[in-house]
Amino acid sequence: MPDDVRDTFSTLEVARLLGMAVRSVQMMVDRGELEAWKTPGGHRRISRESVERWREGRRSGPARPAPVARAVPAARRVLLIEDSAHYQNLVSLLVRQHLPGVELHVADDGIAGLALAGQLQPDVLIVDILLPGIDGATLITSLRSHSQFSRSRLVVVTSLDEAGRAPYAFALEGVPVVHKPQLVAQLPGLLKAALEATTAAA
Missing domain, CATH: 1.10.1660 (Multidrug-efflux Transporter Regulator; Chain: A; Domain 2)
Known part of the structure; x- marks a missing residue:
């Protein structure tokens, strides 16, 4: 039908x-x-x-009261590119708790994430280095260098410790990186700062 x-x-x-x-x-x-x-x-x-x-x-634009409280300006969008269902759920929970007015979108792999990023033009991109189907450094470099994503702030999350991240150092230079065991403690503050930066630049 x-x-x-x-x-x-x-x-x-x-x-x-x-x-x-x-x-x-x-x-x-x-x-x-x-x-x-x-x-x-x-x-x-x-x-x-x-x-x-x-x-x-x-x-x-919203023609009726929004179903959630808005703690930040309307239509703020965050895109999470992460293949782990556990961390998808954890980031979703953190966004709901700390940034209830933000729209969180999720992509399960790098290729889908790039396509969705182009469609949504998110304010902030949260990207895991280790993703199926695409090299994490390549994805991050593409997001940083492409003019289409110039207004999007980037936050990297990874299970790799500092030594494990060494091969990706060239791609991560100047980008906030959150070690996944510290996600709860560090991610909300980084997201708020990133969103404030995009507001100031608008």
Whole structure:
């Protein structure tokens, strides 16, 4: 059945329609931005009306009260490029707790992350060095050198300690780096600083 005559979509279908990761759509449902319910078989269904309402809101700006409190200026976007579901969930939790007005989008690999970054033009990019499908140093260098991403601030997260990061030193020069064991302590402050910097530069 064509998408334009259907009343509901699966989470995967909404992710494809909106150009997002499935996890991002799930978080939108959790935040109440999309209306969803589960079938007797346990499959999540998302209403077409709420998807269209969200799309319209993105085109024209919020036409109704936002479902979350806004602690920073509207439409601030953060893109996380990270293949670990555990760290995707952890970063999502930190953003909700410390920056509740920020839109967090998630990409599972470097290639999808580059495509999504080009589409979203995020204020801040959080990138893991070790990603499937692309060399982390190559990805970071591309993000830093491409004019399309010139306004985006970059934060790198990694499980590599200082010695393990040595081969990537040329790409990481001048970029904030968070060792994953310190994510909870360090990432919220770095994100706030990065967002403030993009506001000042606007």
